Amino acid sequence: xxxxxxxxxxxxxxxxxxxxxxxxxxxxxxxxxxxxxxxxxxxxxxxxxxxxxxxxxxxxxxxxxxxxxxxxxxxxxxxxxxxxxxxxxxxxxxxxxxxxxxxxxxxxxxxxxxxxxxxxxxxxxxxxxxxxxxxxxxxxxxxxxxxxxxxxxxxxxxxxxxxxxxxxxxxxxxxxxxxxxxxxxxxxxxxxxxxxxxxxxxxxxxxxxxxxxxxxxxxxxxxxxxxxxxxxxxxxxxxxxxxxxxxxxxxxxxxxx
Amino acid sequence: xxxxxxxxxxxxxxxxxxxxxxxxxxxxxxxxxxxxxxxxxxxxxxxxxxxxxxxxxxxxxxxxxxxxxxxxxxxxxxxxxxxxxxxxxxxxxxxxxxxxxxxxxxxxxxxxxxxxxxxxxxxxxxxxxxxxxxxxxxxxxxxxxxxxxxxxxxxxxxxxxxxxxxxxxxxxxxxxxxxxxxxxxxxxxxxxxxxxxxxxxxxxxxxxxxxxxxxxxxxxxxxxxxxxxxxxxxxxxxxxxxxxxxxxxxxxxxxxx
Numbered sequence: 302x303x304x305x306x307x308x309x310x311x312x313x314x315x316x317x318x319x320x321x322x323x324x325x326x327x328x329x330x331x332x333x334x335x336x337x338x339x340x341x342x343x344x345x346x347x348x349x350x351x352x353x354x355x356x357x358x359x360x361x362x363x364x365x366x367x368x369x370x371x372x373x374x375x376x377x378x379x380x381x382x383x384x385x386x387x388x389x390x391x392x393x394x395x396x397x398x399x400x401x402x403x404x405x406x407x408x409x410x411x412x413x414x415x416x417x418x419x420x421x422x423x424x425x426x427x428x429x430x431x432x433x434x435x436x437x438x439x440x441x442x443x444x445x446x447x448x449x450x451x452x453x454x455x456x457x458x459x460x461x462x463x464x465x466x467x468x469x470x471x472x473x474x475x476x477x478x479x480x481x482x483x484x485x486x487x488x489x490x491x492x493x494x495x496x497x498x499x500x501x502x503x504x505x506x507x508x509x510x511x512x513x514x515x516x517x518x519x520x521x522x523x524x525x526x527x528x529x530x531x532x533x534x535x536x537x538x539x540x541x542x543x544x545x546x547x548x549x550x551x552x553x554x555x556x557x558x
Numbered sequence: 559x560x561x562x563x564x565x566x567x568x569x570x571x572x573x574x575x576x577x578x579x580x581x582x583x584x585x586x587x588x589x590x591x592x593x594x595x596x597x598x599x600x601x602x603x604x605x606x607x608x609x610x611x612x613x614x615x616x617x618x619x620x621x622x623x624x625x626x627x628x629x630x631x632x633x634x635x636x637x638x639x640x641x642x643x644x645x646x647x648x649x650x651x652x653x654x655x656x657x658x659x660x661x662x663x664x665x666x667x668x669x670x671x672x673x674x675x676x677x678x679x680x681x682x683x684x685x686x687x688x689x690x691x692x693x694x695x696x697x698x699x700x701x702x703x704x705x706x707x708x709x710x711x712x713x714x715x716x717x718x719x720x721x722x723x724x725x726x727x728x729x730x731x732x733x734x735x736x737x738x739x740x741x742x743x744x745x746x747x748x749x750x751x752x753x754x755x756x757x758x759x760x761x762x763x764x765x766x767x768x769x770x771x772x773x774x775x776x777x778x779x780x781x782x783x784x785x786x787x788x789x790x791x792x793x794x795x796x797x798x799x800x801x802x803x804x805x806x807x808x809x810x811x812x813x814x815x
Contacts, residue, residue, distance in 0.1 A: 315713070319575070322712055455579055456572070457739045482714045485761045490743060493750055505739055 310444040311471045313464035313487040316451030319556070323481075328443035330417040331426040331467065335459040335512060336373070337388045339533075340427040340523040345393030345403060346542040347531035353540040354404045355411040365404040372404040378514050381406075389519050390429075402539070409450035418447050418535060424497035425533035425540060428463050428498075428526045435470040436547035437532055442476055450515040458490070458505040459524070462498070465491030466526075470553050483516025495553065498524055509554045526553075565735040567701040568728045570721035570744040573708030574670045580738075585700035587599030587674040588683040588691070588724065590708035592716040593768060593808035594645045595667025596790075597684040597780040599797055602660060609796040611661045612668040622661040629661040635771050638663075646776050647686075649747060657794070666707035674705050682790035682797060685720050685755075685783045692727040693804035694789055699733055715747070715762040716781070719755070722748030723783075727810050737786075752810065755781050761763075 314323045333339055340355055356362050357372055359381055366372040370437055374380065375387030386392035389405050405411060417423045426434050426447065447467055449460035452505070465487030471477040472488070479485065494501035502524065511520055522528075532543040571580045590596055599610055613619050616638055623629040623641070630812055631637065634643030641651035645664045662668060674680045683691050683704065695702055704724055706717035722744030728734040729745070736742065751758035759781065770775055781786075789800040 315572075318579070318713070322575070322710070452739070453579070455576070455738065455740060456743060458743060461739075461743060481712065482709070482718075483712060484760055486713060486715060486743070486747060487716060489747060489750055493746055505742070 308443055308476060310479065310516070311447065311468045311477040311484070313447045313449065313461070313468055313484045315449050315456040315461060315483055316454045317416050317448070318407075318454030320448060320466060323446055325328055325400060327420065327443060329422045329424065329438065329441060329445045330425050331438070331447045332410065332413045332417055332419045332450065333426045333447060333460045333463050334407065334410030334413065335427050335463050335523050337390060337519055337523050338405070338450065339405040339425045340429050341388045341390045342405070342532050342533050342540055343394055343424050343427050343430050344390040345542065346533050347529045349399035349405050350393060350522040351400050351410045352402045353533070353542065354402060354538060355414040356404060356406045357412055357415050358414055362404055362406040364555045367521065370404045371398060371401055373404070375407045377408060377532050378510055387434070389516065390522050391519065398464055403499070409452060413448050413450040423535035424543070425518065426467060428466070428524060429529040430531055431463070431466055431526045432552045433530045433537070433547060434517075434532055435467055435484060435551040436549065437545055438467070438471060439474050439551050440548065445471070445477070457525070459502055461487045461493050462491045462501075466495070469550055470484070474551055511522055565700050565733060566699055567736065568725045568734040568741065569702065569736055569738045570704045570706065570718070570725055570741045570808060572706050572713040572718060572740055573711045574666075574673050574705070575711030577673055577705060577805045580703055583701060584677065584703040586679045586681065586695065586702045586719060587677045588669045588681050588695070588702060588704045589665030589667065589674055589707065590704060590717045590720050591664065591670065591681045592684050592720050592780050593666040594647060594776055594780050595662070595707065596682045597686050598647045598650055599643045599662070599682050599790050600684050600687045600786050600788050601647040602655070603790050603797065604714055604786045604797040605651045606653075606656035608657050608789070609659045609798045611659065611796045612671045613661060613663045614669055614672050617664055619661055619663040627657055628655060630663070632664045634665060635767050640681075646773065647779055648776065666709060670705050670707040671792065675795070680792035681800070683720065683724060685723070685781060686786040687788055688720070688783045689807060689809045690787045690802070690804060691789055692724055692808040693806065694800070694802055695724070695728060696731050696733055696808050697805065702728070702734070718744045719748045719751050723752070723810060724748070727808055731808055777799060
């Protein structure tokens with residue numbers, strides 16, 4: 302397929318470790334960590350948290366804690382010792398967090414946000430904010446890279462499927478195209494999965510990891526599309542809620558809830 | 559799924575650039591470059607070429623040429639200037655090559671063979687030798703890593719699907735299991751594609767690249783399963799034909815030809 306004039310690129314990169322291979326000039330990077338960092342961040346800002354400062358290391362998070370910040374820290378699916386919460390979306394619905402700044406470090410998600418932050422525009426994606434995010438991306442109409450957080454630099458199913466959903470919706474709008482096989486494969490994964498997301502992801506290694514941690518409720522929450530009409534955007538090192546109402550909604554043809 | 563005793567691991571790694579992430583102790587590495595290096599290598603040894611020395615760089619290939627070796631060199635889908643052939647399987651059916659040693663360098667495939675060569679056993683896979691290879695791997699019953707050559711360290715569709723086919727057949731035999739999402743995703747890709755491989759791969763970036771080079775006949779050849787009952791194995795730095803007759807054939811449930 303030769304490039305079609307006026308279509309912008311949308312591509313899916315499977316993990317931060319492959320980010321350097323996607324060197325084309327993308328204007329917008331969408332960071333995804335469905336289980337659970339970006340679902341939690343989106344939920345937090347929707348529920349009234351003022352801003353979230355993503356940090357890469359637990360040490361950095363500890364420094365903020367000493368200064369009196371509310372700080373969440375997760376590694377390998379668990380709350381890090383010495384912190385009150387990790388990346389469960391439910392933790393961020395707490396009304397006492399409203400209007401506050403929260404600092405967060407997670408195994409994969411905050412690392413992906415950090416490496417993407419050199420780009421002009423970094424926004425946060427998850428299944429929870431799928432349609433509003435796609436509507437906004439289509440309105441922007443710029444070259445868009447979807448950066449999946451993966452699992453320790455390997456691909457994971459849930460982020461690939463979410464990335465494939467965004468790419469599929471944007472390409473179906475005929476305003477975007479893709480040229481990378483990673484994107485084509487992610488689209489196929491999404492199309493295979495969308496009618497039965499929950500059972501499809503039974504096979505996911507990360508879901509198995511989370512089941513061991515007894516957080517089925519979180520997993521169900523994170524795998525439910527379009528429950529949180531909020532787009533987090535990175536501004537001066539902190540994620541805040543983008544003020545946005547879609548002029549025209551872009552939605553997937555069909556998607557299991 | 560908890561690990562099942564006696565089952566060996568089979569995993570798919572999407573590109574040489576991710577090989578370091580698959581650190582578990584694999585006994586066998588299967589290198590795949592469907593379009594076209596491993597299809598050509600398998601064809602060559604089946605058609606009577608004595609052995610193939612894979613080298614990484616064009617300079618190294620030139621050194622061999624000066625010494626009088628038959629040398630193939632491909633970069634970006636084209637025969638490198640100064641060489642007589644690249645990685646078209648048809649080039650290796652030439653009867654004058656029978657009993658000879660051939661030196662080969664390609665964009666992705668020979669690099670993957672090089673990085674895998676530290677392992678005890680390296681064999682060559684493609685769609686052309688799918689069933690005989692799976693039969694042999696099942697008989698060995700060892701932890702097996704399928705290393706896709708990809709395209710310049712990115713994932714590609716045809717290698718992922720071929721890797722997914724091998725993993726699927728081995729797991730269906732109930733002698734193997736996988737724990738990585740990369741393998742689960744490759745299996746799904748294969749199952750989506752197997753009834754209509756040719757049209758599925760229409761979307762592949764590499765196939766588009768090859769179509770531009772007018773080598774449709776090669777592509778059709780490489781995408782046809784089970785035409786070449788030959789397993790190339792790396793021995794002392796050279797690929798030779800493994801002497802093997804399956805005791806019991808393992809085959810895919812169904813596969814488009």
